[in-house]
Amino acid sequence: MVGSRSFSDASLPLFAGTAPASKRPETVKQPSYIRDHRKRLRDRFLSGGATAMPDYELLELVLFRAVPRQDMKPLARQLLEVFGDFNAVISAPLPRLLEVAGVGEAVATELKIVEAASHRLSRARVLQRQVISSWDALLDYCHTTMAHRETEQFRVFFLDRKNVLIADEEQAQGTVDHVPVYPREVVKRALEHNASALILVHNHPSGDPTPSSADIDMTGQIRDAARTLGIELHDHIIIGRSCEISFRARGFL
Template sequence: MQAERLNDAGFRPPDAASGLFGALPEASSAAEESGNKAAPHHGTGHRARLRQRLAEGGPEALLDHELVEYLLALAIPRRDTKPLAKALIAHFGGINGVLTADWDALCNYPGMGETSTAALKMAQAAALRLLRAPIAQQPILSSWQALLDYLRADMAHLKVERVRVLHLNARNILIRDEHMADGSVDQAAIYTREVIRRAIDLGSTSLILVHNHPSGSPQPSKQDIAVTRNILEAGKRLGISVLDHIIIGTEGHSSMRAMGLF
């Protein structure tokens, strides 16, 4: 995470109200089927068997590529989607990588398009809302594991560094989960002034800082520690506490408070 610059007047973080994915475009699946009409598809029999296995055995009854295959089939029903599902999983490094991949990266993959990308992103959106539900209406500190599960699902497989701030009230209830900025593969800027200003606007009593490391390692860098301490000191002067700074990676997570870095 990149330390704040002395002059940050031009910084404008993304509007969190726009949502995690933004508006899903409407598109016909016909364009995504172009060039594939000669390819045989499994037909209703194969998909009916997948449905039956899911109904009888639950989520664990289907393999990862079968879940992706069926989601794609909903968007492009007249095409055999198994090869595409397997190719996506191989390219993005597993089903987690597929569902959390950038919209454009998915949409521009051969054989994909807006409709099929929307189908995968709808599944991710539903999963994230399911994971977020336990932390929405109860104190964060009493649902810490649920919070970590949600953050890992959302951020562990991102290809760029993302910064977010969790704003809490006096009862440690989540007020706002705010996406502050995206950066490059190894850094994203976070500005003390913007974080504190937003906390004042929302009436936040405390904050939890979160960012991911696309490298996979959740170990904090010297810049991560320096930025955290700047925000910690600025918040103290205004009665806003920083409860933790969590770093997410594919190899796990780290808590700066648990590491004694506060």
Template sequence: MPSEPAEVPHYHGHRARLRARFREAGGQGMPDYEILEILLSLAIPRRDVKPLAKDLIARFGSFAGVIAAPLDQIEAMDGMGEIAPTALKVVQEAALRLLKADVAKRPVISSWTALLDYCKARLAREAREEVYVLYLDRKNVLMADEVHGKGTVDQAPLYIREVVKRALDHVASAVILVHNHPSGDPSPSRADIEMTKDLAAALKTVGIALHDHLVIGRQGHASFKSLGLL
């Protein structure tokens, strides 16, 4: 006797409708969990991932919160499997590269808002303090950005000699220091202020300017130059 045709899982039609809505409107008007559901369905094709998408949004607050969450916390969620966590981090890296493209090879003064968007996307949701240094040429065009320290929830190491060395390696005319406050409050600490003075003095000895020091937090950002601290 001929075998019965395999029953099509109920979520297949739902996925097709989601994809069609996305193609028609480019995701406009779709809630975060539906965008996440489409992404998860590509990494987990043989299971209904709508409940998982909602669980992730509940845990991390938003689509942006999910893709920016630490990898170990994403992997710890029930049902993630091996492929989906990597897929989420690939989306995060793609978003960062799109934002960086708006500031690369352009004077930072004319692309300041784009630069802030890039720094916020990279650092605002990090659970530990990280220090980045942006290297600028004589026209204040961004040449490179490098991480110079990863630390704890309230401090990260910065080796001034290493920053000066890398600035010379890049033949930079100026640098911008960027770090995050995982607490969310971007207000500079006394240690931030003292370290910035030391770095500015060290760079000045080799003819390189410290253009600004940006502190990034979920509540906003602080600019040392705007605050009159530099």
């Protein structure tokens, strides 16, 4: 019969769902130099922690989970070149991450998981704790969640009579230089939480935490509205790229 082939013909395609053993993903071995490099980095991290590791090596450790069989040092260095430092890479918006050559869904997802974990850990250090005794942790949380944002975000911390932080809420998101804030809504949420005091927080994407006249006016409006209901405004903190400003410390409250 013309064109017929025996079942022993090596040119026949394999059955659906199979592939030659040499090409199956699970049999592709990691090059020894990559495997050894990864082991050395992991050992250093486990023995000495992250403090002695430069940003690109810490970033490599994160990327190892997303891409199991490639040298991740070039991508780690490229991400740092684009965004600046480890925190900025982790905090970068998803669309911007995906614009970087070599960053696919797996890499972007891994970075966002690390970001979410860091936010949750830092939040756990301040929620249900007295603010006075955990002030540094509160500032760390604010910087972790807000310092590298590309748009303004306005948050409110609600405190009880003992100054224990009972709730943390994002009230509004805005643009690169403005966020809409409604004093009535802030006070309404305070009443719903049965809060006795408030701390306001927002970020300046420019990196400069110096308050604008609009920031000062808005703070005064919230202070006055809260005070009529017996709620104290303890502070308003503006988060910059690497520092913050306290309205209370600067004499604005």
